[in-house]
Amino acid sequence: MKVEAATLTRKVGAAVVSLGFLKVLASRIHEWFETPKRPYGDGSVGSAYDDWTREGVLEHYWGEHIHMGSYTPMDKQSGYRKKDPFFLALFRATFGRLKDFKEAKIDFTNEMIDWSRATAPKKILDVGCGIGGSSRILAKRFPDAEVLGITLSPQQAERAGKLAKEQGLTNVRFQVMDALNMEFEDNTFDMVWACESGEHMPDKKRYVEEMSRVLAPKGNMVVATWCERDPVPIFTAEERKTLNFLYAEWTHPYFISLNKYKEYLEGTELLEEVDTADWTEQTLPAWRHSVWVGVWSPWYWIKVTLRKGPGAFIGFLREVYTLEKFHKSMVSGLMVYGMMRAVKK
């Protein structure tokens, strides 16, 4: 009897220790995920995009566009649903009519061009051009225009030029240049385009001022950027924590609200017809769609993991974690997909 009691005590003790260990392990893993790994710093944006361009995973899954796609309500109906269990989501994705992930980005770009109100620009500047997906669409839509894309990443500029050459485009080129210190004269471009580059700018006011400065009279400016909500009511501690993560995981110094951007645009006193719009709804599916494309077609990231080791796999898990945090923040209203357009006086 005594022996049995001793065994039972030992077993219970072992179970308690194991549970305690698992709890500590889970909390350490959670803490590790919650600690941002790519904070903004000197040179961090250019080198992060250099790394992503070299690695090739982003281009493989996202194509030529490093921005959100656009989805109609019908696309959303036919795609995955929030509450679909995994296999049903997989089934719907395989046999359903879910919009093509890359096609959604091309649609977004065309919708942004239409929304810009530009009709026949002759000189177009793409501020923060990535590997030039939007620049090339602009060059095709406006074949008489000269398009120039600028980025902080030499790898992106090189890749963008290569893709333009492969596509036989002669009216688009790319350059490494800081959007906050542009080497252009005032009033140079009759269209200034910026798609999801404002997030990385350490000085949003200067970003807006520089773009307004180089825009020619009667020229069109159009900007798409992730914004945080207005700071009233004051952010809760939980919201602040989430925002800090969203800033520092993908080398963003900070975000501002769409209203703050509007204030900056109007504050230049160079612009008229300043207009903003919230495109959160049509871009929302893109966050989770980014994850699903990797699930449906895992071979590329598996290949990269085999080449680079398990660290690469953990890196992909972090991207999934971050995409889901952005999705949730867009749903809760903590974040907003902001659009702006204006005309130079």
Ligand SMILES: C[S@@+](CC[C@H](N)C(=O)[O-])C[C@H]1O[C@@H](n2cnc3c(N)ncnc32)[C@H](O)[C@@H]1O
């Ligand atoms: C999310 S990507 C968007 C790329 C592209 N607009 C697209 O839609 O595919 C952000 C881009 O902004 C660029 N960027 C960030 N800060 C910049 C700066 N200060 N000057 C120039 N480009 C910048 C990055 O180099 C990168 O190409």
